[in-house]
Structure formats: structure tokens, C-alpha cells
Amino acid sequence: MKFIHTSDWHLGKSLEGNSRIEEQIKFCEDFIKVVNENNIDMVIIAGDIYDSANPPSHAEKLFYKTVSRLANNGKRCVLIISGNHDNSERLSAVTPLAHEQGIIILADPLSSTEISKYNGFEIVEVKEGCIKLKINDEKIVVITLPYPNEKRLNEVILKNSEEVEQTYSQKIGAIFADLESNFEKDSINIAVSHIFVSGGESTDSERPIELGGSLVVEKNNLPTKAQYIALGHLHKQQKASHRVNAYYAGSPIQYSKNERTCKKGAYIVEIKAGKKPNIEEIYFENYKPIEVFKCSSIEEALKICEENKNRDIWSYFEIKTNETISPSSIKKMKETLKDIIEIKPIITSQYEEGHIDNKEKSMGAMFKEFYEFSRNLEPKGELMDLFLDIINEEGDSENETN
Ligand SMILES: [Mn+2]
Incomplete structure (x- = not known):
């Protein structure tokens, strides 16, 4: 049998x-x-x-x-x-x-x-x-x-x-x-x-x-x-x-x-x-492979899209960049290569490569960077003030209890 x-x-x-x-x-x-x-x-x-x-x-x-x-x-x-x-x-x-x-x-x-x-x-x-x-x-x-x-x-x-x-x-x-x-x-x-x-x-x-x-x-x-x-x-x-x-x-x-x-x-x-x-x-035959592309720049990611545009694949992109990926770059990638599941920026500049020690940066500067990275826009002055107020209060109360 x-x-x-x-x-x-x-x-x-x-x-x-x-x-x-x-x-x-x-x-x-x-x-x-x-x-x-x-x-x-x-x-x-x-x-x-x-x-x-x-x-x-x-x-x-x-x-x-x-x-x-x-x-x-x-x-x-x-x-x-x-x-x-x-x-x-x-x-x-x-x-x-x-x-x-x-x-x-x-x-x-x-x-x-x-x-x-x-x-x-x-x-x-x-x-x-x-x-x-x-x-x-x-x-x-x-x-x-x-x-x-x-x-x-x-x-x-x-x-x-x-x-x-x-x-x-x-x-x-x-x-x-x-x-x-x-x-x-x-x-x-x-x-x-x-x-x-x-x-x-x-x-x-x-x-x-x-x-x-x-x-x-x-x-x-x-x-x-x-x-x-x-x-x-x-x-x-x-x-x-x-x-x-x-x-x-x-x-x-x-x-x-x-x-x-x-x-x-x-x-x-x-x-x-x-x-x-x-x-x-x-x-069994794999009709639509899953690919993960690790790219060192947006230019490289665009090149990969171009090279793979005739393949039927699901793809994930991890792109090293020191800035946010602009909506126009994302649009261009998706227009070139279909079925992109995820485009993930790997921010390299300050955080990963350690050129600048975060400790030496003010909280305000780090907040501004984080806000720009996640929202893709600059925090307004009043928001910055509010953030700094909270940070200062935290610092004060910490000093009191210690
Ligand atoms: Mn199962």
C-alpha cells in the first residue's frame, strides 16, 4: 500500500x-x-x-x-x-x-x-x-x-x-x-x-x-x-x-x-x-517565493526593484538609511516591483554607528529626531516646550526622592 x-x-x-x-x-x-x-x-x-x-x-x-x-x-x-x-x-x-x-x-x-x-x-x-x-x-x-x-x-x-x-x-x-x-x-x-x-x-x-x-x-x-x-x-x-x-x-x-x-x-x-x-x-513547486532584501541605500533598493520586476515574488525590504524614506521613493519602489510586503528603514547614522554619543545629546534634540523619524515632520514649538516641561519636571521629582 x-x-x-x-x-x-x-x-x-x-x-x-x-x-x-x-x-x-x-x-x-x-x-x-x-x-x-x-x-x-x-x-x-x-x-x-x-x-x-x-x-x-x-x-x-x-x-x-x-x-x-x-x-x-x-x-x-x-x-x-x-x-x-x-x-x-x-x-x-x-x-x-x-x-x-x-x-x-x-x-x-x-x-x-x-x-x-x-x-x-x-x-x-x-x-x-x-x-x-x-x-x-x-x-x-x-x-x-x-x-x-x-x-x-x-x-x-x-x-x-x-x-x-x-x-x-x-x-x-x-x-x-x-x-x-x-x-x-x-x-x-x-x-x-x-x-x-x-x-x-x-x-x-x-x-x-x-x-x-x-x-x-x-x-x-x-x-x-x-x-x-x-x-x-x-x-x-x-x-x-x-x-x-x-x-x-x-x-x-x-x-x-x-x-x-x-x-x-x-x-x-x-x-x-x-x-x-x-x-x-x-x-512541491514554489510559485511565489518570499524574498528579504537587505539594502545599504535607497538607490540600491530601487535597483533591486528594477532587477526583480519580472519575477513573481513577495518581498520585504530592509534599507539602511540615515534619514526617513520619502513617500516618493516608496511609491517608486512599489510601482516598479509589485507585492512588496514591507519597507523597513534601518536608521544608521547617529544611533547605530555611534558617531555621536546619545548621552551627550540633549533630550530635546533626541525627541526632535525621534519625532521627525516617526512622523516625518518637525515637532511644533509648543509641542517641544511641553516635552521639555515634562522632562524638567521628571528630573526635579527624581532629585527630590533621591
Ligand atoms: Mn498549521
Whole structure:
């Protein structure tokens, strides 16, 4: 059996307010091609289908169209779990239609589906958090743990045991241990989840799985008997553990500027019962790279705009300058090169290069510079007077208390 593991599509995600739908459409088209060309039997999408709980309708349309073509009316099994960005209720609302086509959507921990027979495969047994499949003549057991937020997790744990005093990681470990008992010797055994495994390398585009970052799963709480663990959440493609075959497929598109050097892809896994799987890393085309240009002058920035004007890129500029960048320079840059996300002046003269010691400058002079830099105009006389009054008062009261 051959499956493809992908995750974190984040359909509907934008870059600082700029839509990425064009790139997302191209990726989906390429993904379908990869799946067809490689005779993939099963598609696993390990969560974060959408970027938000309330995805735009064009993102939903793209998703439905894509998974429907992947499933090809039950010829291929498509298994989807929810991630921390997905609204599990909304994601699973389409289940009645999806189920007809052999698309399995598991939105909550321990959710399941129904026994069914399709053109290309069979769901032979279902349990909470476990599905047993037959594809060609092979038996496959998939245990799943869609994104377990703490509330949902406690509901599950409370239902199944008295152990509430465990850490998040231990609770996840207990669920996996329980689910693992479904694995069989003569079947292909796979686990799918959307969690943050400790030690994973993160980027800027995953939202922390919970504020405070306490919801980390220790490696020793991963299911040990799974031949392959398909993970979602981290956007950099990586192996999550050396002890077990746990992998993050990563997002298929570079979603933040610090992912600009990461290759984006998926894993194609050829797997047989009782054998070590063959895991192949594949890569997707990057249709619109993110570039960061560090320039030593506005002139250089303008030159870079000119040189790149025929490329389809998102760009960030950091420009060293000893004055503010004039609106006309910004306009000229944006007219030359489209989709500039940010133009950031790096003021060099006084502050960074240390020609003038700030201590030797009066507060008034520094305030004037700061005001000119941030507002692009000179502070009025009365504002200067007010500022100096406040500074003097501060100084007086300081002297009094000391
Ligand atoms: Mn994600």
C-alpha cells in the first residue's frame, strides 16, 4: 500500500493581508497530479485544512473540489483530521456528502466513521479513534487523534478513566497507548495526529498550539508500535523522533518570511504489514517565493526593484538609511516591483554607528529626531516646550526622592 502524508494546507491564509489563493490553487492542482502519477492508495491530511475557524468560501470550495478529485468517487481513500486552526464542527459538517465519496473526516478526538464499501477500498471496522481498512488485499489499521484541545481532551479522559491529574503529554500518551491496542500483527499500522511534539523546529506561521505553549507532547508519549506516525502542526517538514517513525509533512507553501529557505513537500510512504516502511520525501513547486532584501541605500533598493520586476515574488525590504524614506521613493519602489510586503528603514547614522554619543545629546534634540523619524515632520514649538516641561519636571521629582 502506498500513501501520501501531507498537512497544514491553511487554505485561505494570507500574507499581511495579501491573498495566497492563487498559490493555493496551483498547489492543489499539483498535489492531485502527484497523487495520480504515484498511484497513491490513500491520502492522509494531518490537520489545519484551513487557516481560520471561519474560512472564506473560496477556500472551502477549493478544498471540496480538491478532495473530491483525490477520492475519485471512492476509488481512493482520503483521510482528514482537524488541526488547531480548524473549526472541528464546521469541518465535519460536510461529512454526509464526504462519506458518500470515501472521504473520511475526523474532527474530534475519538471521533469515528461508519463501515462502508467503496469502489477502491473498504472500511471494515470502526471504533472510537480507530478505523480498520482494506485496500486491495491489505489490512490497514489507522489510529487517529485529531487536534486535542485541553477541554476536549479532558472530556475524553474523564469518560475513559479517573486519571485527571496527568499532564497534557501523559494524557495524550494514555490515549495513544489505548488506541495502539487496536494494531494487528498482520496489518499495516499507522497513527495520525495534530500535536506539537517536543523538540520540533517551529517557524513563524504556526499559531502556538495553545497560549503559553504548555501543550507539548513528549516523544516518549508517541505511539511506539505504529510503523509510521503522520503528524501535522509544524510547518517545517521534519522527522519528529529518531526512535519512532514520526514525521511532520509541513505546510505545502511558505507561509512566513522565516520559511523562505525551507523546501516544501510531503512524504510518500510505501508500507507493508510487519515491515519497515519506505519513506520518500517529495517537494512541491514554489510559485511565489518570499524574498528579504537587505539594502545599504535607497538607490540600491530601487535597483533591486528594477532587477526583480519580472519575477513573481513577495518581498520585504530592509534599507539602511540615515534619514526617513520619502513617500516618493516608496511609491517608486512599489510601482516598479509589485507585492512588496514591507519597507523597513534601518536608521544608521547617529544611533547605530555611534558617531555621536546619545548621552551627550540633549533630550530635546533626541525627541526632535525621534519625532521627525516617526512622523516625518518637525515637532511644533509648543509641542517641544511641553516635552521639555515634562522632562524638567521628571528630573526635579527624581532629585527630590533621591
Ligand atoms: Mn498549521
